[in-house]
Amino acid sequence: MSKFMSKRHDELDAYVPGEQPQDKKYVKLNTNESPFPPSPFAQRLARQAAGTIELYCDPESGALVRIAAEKFGVAEDEIIFTNGSDEVLDFAFAAFCDDKTPAVFPDITYGFYPVFATRNGVPYREIPLKEDLTVNVEDYFGVKGTVFIANPNAPTGIALPAAEIEKIVKANPDNVVVVDEAYVDFGGESVLPLIKKYDNLLVTETFSKSRSLAGGRLGMGFANKALIADIKKIKYSFNPYNVNSMTAAAGIGALLDEEYFKANVATIIKTRENTVFALEKLGFTTLPSKANFIFAKHAKMSGKCVYSALKDKGVLVRYFDKDRLRDYVRITVGSAEDMRVLAETLADIIGEQK
């Protein structure tokens, strides 16, 4: 750090994203990307949009908003698009938390939440997950803070039913509840329709997983128009042009190509179930995942050991050096072929241990 860095950031422990190695080709199962390329229609629209990037993009992403409003059954002023869902989450910390209104989230969840809180200079409180790594919804009743809840949760993949999330929203009428649905398309239940019923609910979703646009950076937030206006106030104080023209065009293609989206999601769910079966045969225990990843642990090897052995053999997964998580690795559900390589490599590693 240079001597010029503001002391404001002394406490900031920057988020460490999953590796994006450039040294060699790995079977890459570490950042929950889709194994499928973007929809061909999305690619075509993005290429077309590339021809006009001498102009600033539409700061409201109007065309995308109109299509999304129709698709998701909400009004146009109940949506905001952002540069990945990380950005709408960050805006929510900025908009809805302060010294008197801390952020509240589980102790095991998306690792960016504490970073967003610290960078925005707002306090946060972590509520421990239960022994079985599930959320106890009652712990979030009347917490006097802005609740952030990932559903399905990360990195466990465990989902709560929509009715359970609704209880949290209902029990915090004076605070915003942010439901991060980055992985909801893989078997979770969305609470998006509830934005019509509750004025304190913000739902965030991403195009990075089920819609194959991780590198395009496109996220969305849904809430009643007053909350969306609050978030826009933050956006317009930071970067009006946060969604570039090519990404917005790709987003339109991804939304309109519903068939491609549905087929990919169905394939990933099927591959996930097959992989769980293969992992269990190899002596792993897995948590019940409704996401595009599997959180798995082996009786005889730590998470770090599984991660390192796999990396040596060209397969990249993720492990977390944190209490209660150290035994596990998080494995993204890739293509059926990726998962065949994973299972074979794990079988080799287990064989070498004996």
Ligand code: PMP
């Ligand atoms: N929420 C959760 C739970 C995530 O795991 C991720 C992906 N790292 C995100 C949000 C953000 O994804 P993106 O910014 O690519 O939309």
